[in-house]
Amino acid sequence: MSYHVNEKGYYGEFGGAFIPEMLYPNTEELRQNYLRIMAEPSFQKEFHQLLKDYVGRPTPLYYAERMSKKYNTKIYLKREDLCHTGAHKVNNTIGQILMAKKLGKNRIIAETGAGQHGVATATVCALMGIECVVYMGEVDIARQAPNVARMKMLGAEVRPALSGSRTLKDATNEAIRDWINNPVDTHYIIGSVVGPHPYPDMVARFQAVISEEIKKQLQEKEGRENPDYVIACVGGGSNAAGAYYHYLDTPEVGIIAVEAAGKGIDTGESAATSALGKVGIIHGSKTLLMQTQDGQITEPYSISAGLDYPGVGPLHAHLYTSGRGEFISITDDEAMTAGLTLCQMEGIIPAIESSHGLAVFEQKTFKPDDVVVMNLSGRGDKDLQNYIDYFKL
Amino acid sequence: MNRINSKLKADKKLLSIYFTAGYPALENTVQIIQELEKNGVDMIEIGLPFSDPLADGPTIQASSTQALRNGMTTDKLFEQLVGIRNSVEIPLIIMGYFNPVFQYGVEAFCKKCQEIGIDGLILPDLPLDVYQEEYEAIFKKYGLINVFLITPQTSEARIREIDAASDGFIYMVSSASTTGTKEGFGDAQHTYFDRIANMKLNNPQIVGFGISNKSTFEQATNKAKGAIIGSAFIKHLKQNGPKKIDGFVAGIR
Ligand SMILES: Cc1ncc(COP(=O)(O)O)c(C=O)c1O
Numbered sequence: 128m129s130y131h132v133n134e135k136g137y138y139g140e141f142g143g144a145f146i147p148e149m150l151y152p153n154t155e156e157l158r159q160n161y162l163r164i165m166a167e168p169s170f171q172k173e174f175h176q177l178l179k180d181y182v183g184r185p186t187p188l189y190y191a192e193r194m195s196k197k198y199n200t201k202i203y204l205k206r207e208d209l210c211h212t213g214a215h216k217v218n219n220t221i222g223q224i225l226m227a228k229k230l231g232k233n234r235i236i237a238e239t240g241a242g243q244h245g246v247a248t249a250t251v252c253a254l255m256g257i258e259c260v261v262y263m264g265e266v267d268i269a270r271q272a273p274n275v276a277r278m279k280m281l282g283a284e285v286r287p288a289l290s291g292s293r294t295l296k297d298a299t300n301e302a303i304r305d306w307i308n309n310p311v312d313t314h315y316i317i318g319s320v321v322g323p324h325p326y327p328d329m330v331a332r333f334q335a336v337i338s339e340e341i342k343k344q345l346q347e348k349e350g351r352e353n354p355d356y357v358i359a360c361v362g363g364g365s366n367a368a369g370a371y372y373h374y375l376d377t378p379e380v381g382i383i384a385v386e387a388a389g390k391g392i393d394t395g396e397s398a399a400t401s402a403l404g405k406v407g408i409i410h411g412s413k414t415l416l417m418q419t420q421d422g423q424i425t426e427p428y429s430i431s432a433g434l435d436y437p438g439v440g441p442l443h444a445h446l447y448t449s450g451r452g453e454f455i456s457i458t459d460d461e462a463m464t465a466g467l468t469l470c471q472m473e474g475i476i477p478a479i480e481s482s483h484g485l486a487v488f489e490q491k492t493f494k495p496d497d498v499v500v501m502n503l504s505g506r507g508d509k510d511l512q513n514y515i516d517y518f519k520l
Numbered sequence: 521m522n523r524i525n526s527k528l529k530a531d532k533k534l535l536s537i538y539f540t541a542g543y544p545a546l547e548n549t550v551q552i553i554q555e556l557e558k559n560g561v562d563m564i565e566i567g568l569p570f571s572d573p574l575a576d577g578p579t580i581q582a583s584s585t586q587a588l589r590n591g592m593t594t595d596k597l598f599e600q601l602v603g604i605r606n607s608v609e610i611p612l613i614i615m616g617y618f619n620p621v622f623q624y625g626v627e628a629f630c631k632k633c634q635e636i637g638i639d640g641l642i643l644p645d646l647p648l649d650v651y652q653e654e655y656e657a658i659f660k661k662y663g664l665i666n667v668f669l670i671t672p673q674t675s676e677a678r679i680r681e682i683d684a685a686s687d688g689f690i691y692m693v694s695s696a697s698t699t700g701t702k703e704g705f706g707d708a709q710h711t712y713f714d715r716i717a718n719m720k721l722n723n724p725q726i727v728g729f730g731i732s733n734k735s736t737f738e739q740a741t742n743k744a745k746g747a748i749i750g751s752a753f754i755k756h757l758k759q760n761g762p763k764k765i766d767g768f769v770a771g772i773r
Pocket of ligand 1: 214215216240241242243244318319320360361362363364365366367432433434478480481504505506
């Protein structure tokens with residue numbers, strides 16, 4: 128059994144392209160070209176050159192010695208927090224901006240929640256001198272002022288999404304509507320492994336550089352390519368998809384996906400999609416999503432804006448229902464505590480999203496000789512205000 | 521014969537009106553339908569509101585949000601429509617997004633539609649291939665016509681494919697846009713209208729998006745069989761409630 132996308136754009140029963148006909152030419156153009164373009168040597172060369180010289184890859188695979196002692200297992204941190212702009216998101220935006228150029232597009236749109244993907248998109252647009260419009264929920268614009276300022280400094284226009292709940296899902300709707308209205312000259316840089324086929328697969332392939340590097344680095348450090356477990360947090364699921372990618376069809380590598388439980392799964396304020404979601408359609412993809420009995424999409428909650436999405440990518444829905452992935456949900460409090468532990472034991476301030484992954488070590492016991500790779504998806508600079516408020520610093 | 525097919529045979533240009541069920545007030549649904557028929561409208565699209573209407577512009581988005589706040593649900597809509605065929609004869613189509621239908625259960629939804637006397641469905645985000653592989657047999661079993669959209673960007677090959685899969689009419693989206701976004705028609709639209717007319721499709725075409733008054737209705741139906749008005753009617757409802765529908769329709773033709 129393969130956990131990769133099939134030729135029709137599905138992961139098991141999940142995925143596909145459930146889009147209005149107005150979008151069909153847009154996604155079809157991408158579907159027909161993305162694999163061919165990605166395979167071109169000139170594309171690969173430019174992509175890897177930029178990842179190296181601009182993003183700062185390969186990111187280190189760091190053996191966290193004190194954490195390993197504390198939890199009595201071997202913990203490696205994949206340092207995506209050291210990427211330019213502070214998170215893994217830029218791996219995807221570098222790939223997609225090159226794709227957009229190959230497709231002859233001269234205008235970029237994106238959605239953003241916390242602003243990380245918006246900043247990563249604005250960054251690559253500045254790099255290439257391409258017009259950039261980022262949709263962001265009005266509520267998030269107010270909550271994430273520093274990232275709004277960053278995007279503006281980078282030359283992007285930040286447009287408020289005023290519809291629905293005025294957060295990430297609505298920003299995504301607005302970006303899709305923009306694409307409907309500008310089908311010819313515009314490329315939509317989606318920020319995670321979500322949306323209609325081929326987006327989940329394309330984004331996963333760009334993020335796959337994470338596990339490609341892990342393999343090489345583990346070989347050097349441990350004399351083997353495969354860890355016993357890979358842990359990653361899942362919002363839409365892009366950092367996780369990248370960390371799992373080259374291990375998906377290697378059953379001896381355990382896959383652990385960490386979702387945000389918010390204030391607790393049963394509190395009504397949660398973003399744990401696998402636990403609370405049902406199969407349905409969100410943003411053009413058939414996947415698990417949080418919704419009412421009536422099929423209206425509901426608003427999730429997490430202290431971490433990057434995990435605050437009512438769906439998950441179709442790959443993750445498939446990993447969950449097939450049992451290939453172990454899904455763990457972590458509350459706000461557990462994540463914040465785990466984040467502080469990392470600060471104090473390793474001198475690394477993590478993004479709150481990544482802190483959810485770190486909290487797994489409190490919940491699950493690993494064997495002393497297990498090699499566990501935890502994908503540290505981002506750094507905590509953007510979350511400083513949250514940490515200040517939470518810990519009353 | 522399905523009411524849609526009979527109506528399409530009528531020797532006139534058809535006026536179809538879209539409204540969002542549950543808007544402006546929860547219980548306006550039946551009254552609006554009756555008024556539209558009384559004033560000579562040929563066909564009605566009853567919008568089943570959705571939280572995330574991707575293909576809609578601000579006017580229909582706002583009406584959907586309000587309708588959901590008012591308490592509209594799939595069950596509620598069906599409840600309101602029971603008995604509608606005692607008073608209304610024109611074709612009734614439910615238009616909405618796929619997820620609420622999927623959650624209700626596609627077969628259960630279609631069965632309910634047949635019981636009530638709904639003639640067809642328009643689900644813009646249910647793609648052609650999925651419809652054909654998984655749902656066409658169910659739609660047929662319950663006598664429902666599925667209406668597909670085409671746009672100025674749709675390739676000729678795909679238009680032919682959609683024509684072959686259709687058994688009512690083709691919903692011809694007038695421009696690359698969400699609903700209620702672009703007003704009036706320019707050269708590009710007229711070229712597109714001519715191009716489609718020259719294709720001599722098997723199914724008649726009804727134009728939607730960008731039609732708001734007599735002039736745009738006439739332009740849209742110059743070549744096509746009919747036209748659909750949505751956002752302009754929602755704006756009317758916003759200002760007048762379910763009243764003065766006679767005046768609205770009289771202003772169109
Ligand atoms: C640091 C970080 N990690 C994780 C995520 C969640 O996204 P994904 O699940 O696509 O990796 C985000 C999203 O903003 C993020 O900024």
